[in-house]
Amino acid sequence: MLTAAPLPRDEYGENLAGASILVIDDEPGMRNFMTKILTPRCKRVEQAASATEASNILDQAHFDLIILDNIMPGKTGLEWVQEQHKVGLFADTVLVTAYADLETAIQALRVGVADFVLKPFRANQILNSVARALDRKHLRQENYLLKHALSAEGTATRGRLLGKSPAIQTARDMITRLAPLPTPVLFTGASGTGKEIAARTLHSLSDRAEKPFVAVNCAAIAPDRIAHELFGMVDAQDRRQDGLFLYADGGTLFLDEVAQMPEQVQAALLRVLEDQRIRPVGAERDIPLNLRFLFATNADLEQAVAEGRFRADLYHRINVVNIQMPPLSERVEDIVELAALFMEQFSTTLAMPALELDAETLLKFSRYDWPGNVRELRNLIERSVILGAFPEEFAGTGAVTGSAAMDTLDLVMQRHIMHVLDACEGNRAEAARRLGVSRKTIDRKCASWGL
Secondary structure, eight states: OOOOOOOOGGGGOHHHHTOEEEEEOSOHHHHHHHHHHHGGGSSEEEEESSHHHHHHHHTTOOOSEEEEESBOSSSBHHHHHHHHHHHOOOSEEEEEESOOOHHHHHHHHHTTOOEEEESSOOHHHHHHHHHHHHHHHHHHHHHHHHHHHHHSTTGGGOSOOOOOSHHHHHHHHHHHHHTTSOOOEEEEOSTTSOHHHHHHHHHHHSTTTTSOEEEEEGGGSOTTTHHHHHHOEEOTTOOEEOOHHHHTTTSEEEEESGGGSOHHHHHHHHHHHHHSEEOOBTOSSOEEOOOEEEEEESSOHHHHHHTTSSOHHHHHHHOSEEEEOOOGGGOGGGHHHHHHHHHHHHHHHTTOOOOOOOHHHHHHHHHSOOTTHHHHHHHHHHHHHHHTSOOTTTOOOOSOOHHHHHHOHHHHHHHHHHHHHHHTTTOHHHHHHHHTSOHHHHHHHHHHTTO
């Protein structure tokens, strides 16, 4: 007689604890037995008494794993799996069979069954098989996302959203406010302003922080491949390819350069946003998803809509909340902190000596416009560490270096005042007005600096 001994929930790993499983068997006793041992250990367990019932359930819900009896009335479990591949079966399968013949094993491998268990079996045998299948599935997901991350542009942009300037603090406050909500967020701003870092920060503050964060640069994927990459596909041989939407399920999907998305993919994305379901290319079945969507662009989406390059309905769907990332020229107070961080990072990763950030170099940094924003500053620091010196236009000979150059109040004030003066094209009266001080104060400070 089959018995289900009480076992600790975490004995078979966290992947089992978070899994959704469909049990398919025509024998009520076997269905109930497997459901009984799985339910305390899994997020969700459902059962079907026939292949037809299972197909109907899969039309409405997605499962991480299917446990399937091979011998059932009407058709075998393997025949059912082959049929489901044609319409889109994106769950792994564990086959339960009483016959361990070589032909069944070969056929199971051909149709992509993850594992099979021989009857009769004990509770720990089916639990071990299920846990192994889920662990392999999770490992495939991690490997795929890692390869995707390593091949994507801007992998070095991962980090913290640094700075204390009012401009970046405004963005940070909005991110903190939005983090616990499911609302889509559109990050806008010039290239290099840290839109992906801001999106990662929002994800890290949300209740999805332990789930995947998947960043997709829509401009970096060929137009004829982006639908396959995002939604997945079922090819002519009924082989499945999971897409990034499915790999990111439960987490956050960040679509960068969304203005570059082809029109047909825009229409499919709109449907996903409205229904939280995807249909892989070549499949006949929708798959429900649980995703937080974040978007970014450095383009003028309103102009793209006016020119017919971007769908108006999609624009209004993703532009619920817009966070404008400020250019580096508007957050001059943060340049010193960013430069120091990049210097430490590249000195460590390149195993090369760090360069001194003296007062003169930092002043030149603060007076430069940085058209490439934070990315340009980062690239400058990396290049300077490699070459062993700053470019001539940023080189300094100041005697004050290190924390003294960064934190001394007079030097901090000098960098800020000179930046405002540059913005006012040297007009001291206008600079005084913007700073909220008297013209004499500006004159006195400039005189003390020999200007």
